[in-house]
Amino acid sequence: MESARDKHTGEIVDAEQLWIINPVDPLGYECRGCGAQATPCSYRPENKVRPYFSAKNGHNSGCDVEGAVELVKRARKQPVSTFESFPGSFPNRLVLRDTRPVAGSNGTPTAATSAGEWRTGSDSSGEARRDRHWAAQTIRPICRTFLNFPYDRDLPLAVPGIAADTYLRVFRSLKSDQIVQYPEPRLFYAPISWKASIADDDQMEIELSYGEWKERKLIRPYRVRMDWKDWSSAKRNYVSREIETARSEYITAKKRGDKEKGWLFFIGKQDEIDPTLFHIDDHRLVCCVVAEMIYPPWPAKH
Numbered sequence: 001m002e003s004a005r006d007k008h009t010g011e012i013v014d015a016e017q018l019w020i021i022n023p024v025d026p027l028g029y030e031c032r033g034c035g036a037q038a039t040p041c042s043y044r045p046e047n048k049v050r051p052y053f054s055a056k057n058g059h060n061s062g063c064d065v066e067g068a069v070e071l072v073k074r075a076r077k078q079p080v081s082t083f084e085s086f087p088g089s090f091p092n093r094l095v096l097r098d099t100r101p102v103a104g105s106n107g108t109p110t111a112a113t114s115a116g117e118w119r120t121g122s123d124s125s126g127e128a129r130r131d132r133h134w135a136a137q138t139i140r141p142i143c144r145t146f147l148n149f150p151y152d153r154d155l156p157l158a159v160p161g162i163a164a165d166t167y168l169r170v171f172r173s174l175k176s177d178q179i180v181q182y183p184e185p186r187l188f189y190a191p192i193s194w195k196a197s198i199a200d201d202d203q204m205e206i207e208l209s210y211g212e213w214k215e216r217k218l219i220r221p222y223r224v225r226m227d228w229k230d231w232s233s234a235k236r237n238y239v240s241r242e243i244e245t246a247r248s249e250y251i252t253a254k255k256r257g258d259k260e261k262g263w264l265f266f267i268g269k270q271d272e273i274d275p276t277l278f279h280i281d282d283h284r285l286v287c288c289v290v291a292e293m294i295y296p297p298w299p300a301k302h
């Protein structure tokens with residue numbers, strides 16, 4: 001599983017967050033679909049594959065997380081939502097908290113936005129804790145949903161600072177062949193260039209494969225800069241590991257002959273003087289996913 005619920009706080013934790021949570025409580029997580037014990041795996045520095053959660057004793061009956069693999073297979077070919085209903089669960093908002101909430105309150109996350117709030121589970125009873133629509137704490141689960149459900153991008157999504165309310169409108173691909181000044185903040189994405197990223201004490205810079213071309217050469221690529229002077233080493237490691245892990249996943253996919261690319265997703269501020277450059281000041285606002293990007297023919301439905 002790529003995410004699980006923290007039993008102490010009630011929040012849904014993305015497996016990659018295990019890179020930064022210290023110490024990890026091996027018994028502290030449960031399946032967000034059925035409440036079965038979810039064991040954190042592969043989060044230690046020596047582990048080469050991404051962290052994940054494993055329901056070692058199986059799921060309880062009717063768990064939609066267990067059924068998600070089949071659903072995604074179907075969703076990559078056709079719409080899976082029906083009028084006002086979606087057969088799985090998905091993050092419908094990004095909530096960035098400054099610190100992790102303290103365990104032992106009522107266990108219910110308090111922050112919620114009004115937009116797209118369709119929550120149906122019961123939080124406090126301890127039963128039926130099925131969050132069909134949940135709060136993501138980093139952009140990663142949102143980006144995965146965007147990739148996994150290409151025909152269902154009218155699902156609601158609320159992201160602080162972005163004036164749009166569906167997946168389709170919140171996400172924006174950078175122009176592949178032009179440098180553009182973007183008038184409004186969006187969750188931008190473009191293929192990563194696998195050139196070694198440049199990092200020093202103040203910043204880390206990642207080059208993308210879109211930008212201005214001349215004679216079939218990319219002469220002015222878009223770039224994404226993490227201004228990380230004030231970040232802890234744990235946060236720096238989180239981002240460096242994210243990129244390095246994606247790079248090895250890409251190499252593996254290429255060996256298999258897959259069409260997958262490395263997609264860098266980010267929420268950043270475009271530089272006012274140099275529009276090729278975006279600044280990111282929070283490690284939760286960048287992720288790299290190796291996947292095939294599907295654009296359905298318009299209109300996606302009917």
Ligand SMILES: [Zn+2]
Nearest residue numbers: 031034059063
């Ligand atoms: Zn489950």
